Amino acid sequence: MQHSARFVSLFFTGMLAVVSSTCLAEPETQQIPPIESRISEEKINDALSSAYKKYKNLKEGANANYIPALDKVDSSIFGIVLVTVDGKVYTAGDIKSEVSIQSISKVFTMAKVTEEKGIAALPKKVGVDATGQVFNSINAIEQHQGHEMNPLVNAGAITTTSMVSGKSYNEIWNKLLGYYSDFAGRELTVLEDIYKSEAATNQRNQAIAHLMYAYGHIDGDPLQATDIYTRQCSVGVNAKDLGTMAATLANAGTNPITGKVLVKPEDMPEILAVMATAGLYDDAGKWLYRTGLPAKSGVGGGIIAVSPGKFGIAAISPLLDEAGNSVRAQKAIADISAALGGNPYEATPYGK
Numbered sequence: 001m002q003h004s005a006r007f008v009s010l011f012f013t014g015m016l017a018v019v020s021s022t023c024l025a026e027p028e029t030q031q032i033p034p035i036e037s038r039i040s041e042e043k044i045n046d047a048l049s050s051a052y053k054k055y056k057n058l059k060e061g062a063n064a065n066y067i068p069a070l071d072k073v074d075s076s077i078f079g080i081v082l083v084t085v086d087g088k089v090y091t092a093g094d095i096k097s098e099v100s101i102q103s104i105s106k107v108f109t110m111a112k113v114t115e116e117k118g119i120a121a122l123p124k125k126v127g128v129d130a131t132g133q134v135f136n137s138i139n140a141i142e143q144h145q146g147h148e149m150n151p152l153v154n155a156g157a158i159t160t161t162s163m164v165s166g167k168s169y170n171e172i173w174n175k176l177l178g179y180y181s182d183f184a185g186r187e188l189t190v191l192e193d194i195y196k197s198e199a200a201t202n203q204r205n206q207a208i209a210h211l212m213y214a215y216g217h218i219d220g221d222p223l224q225a226t227d228i229y230t231r232q233c234s235v236g237v238n239a240k241d242l243g244t245m246a247a248t249l250a251n252a253g254t255n256p257i258t259g260k261v262l263v264k265p266e267d268m269p270e271i272l273a274v275m276a277t278a279g280l281y282d283d284a285g286k287w288l289y290r291t292g293l294p295a296k297s298g299v300g301g302g303i304i305a306v307s308p309g310k311f312g313i314a315a316i317s318p319l320l321d322e323a324g325n326s327v328r329a330q331k332a333i334a335d336i337s338a339a340l341g342g343n344p345y346e347a348t349p350y351g352k
């Protein structure tokens, strides 16, 4: 009975599809205008080169030094890459030098856990609320016994890493590295000197992981989760890698250069929302006010930002401000996005 009802409904749906396709006489292929018809190639190149020239000689800020190897990174590195959702790449400055991805990795581990466990898993286990406190705050954990965090602060990020499935350390690690590489569109590797330096000095993160274990958020070995997290932070990326990773987020989870689907389009709004509220830590509000862009920074000096449906943009410069965000990368991305109308909150009155 149930079967025949289902058949009848399928039959009518099928008939309706045939009828509507003949009656409405849709054109055979719908032409999507290239992104250049909305933002011209010339405008993009101008925006990148003027931001690069404007900030090239700015020396404000300092390298992170709480991880000794980061202090030794060449602080003159400065590169900007914008990748449109139709896969066009625009560059200014140094797009080859690699820095460690650091906290930017947290976005992609969040995406992996979302892919494996569904969109509801992270809010349940770590929360999705901005803490308003520094990225490695222990007070924030104590305040709500590890609830009310988000996947982009250390407590939430280490917990998120602990949720990636796999029978062994190597299986989990290879899966994560492969996933990050798919976002970048090339095989990424770990900067071993950064990994060793951070692994030797990450006692605070070990304490955070133990607290999250004690409060029941981490199920497995908290030290294994901390070590995989430390390794994910040490992955080497250049500005082009980060620009492509950002563009994949802007393109509803599909890498616009390789065409590989990495996040379900329906999961992207929630991932971008967490980036908007917590991507630049205790300065996330100021950043969102200024640009409207979901973004993520790392103490290696990289920042990615996403203009959904338009472009992803990344800049690298290791000189950081007090909150741990790259000074030049923030300024360059903000200027470029403003010049290109990247702010997703911008609209024109109906009919104008």
Ligand code: DON
Residues within 6 Å of the ligand: 102, 103, 104, 135, 136, 154, 198, 205, 230, 233, 297, 298, 299, 300, 323, 324, 325
């Ligand atoms: O947990 C840490 O200390 C680093 N591996 C990552 C921190 C980070 O990038 C904060 N970002 N602005």
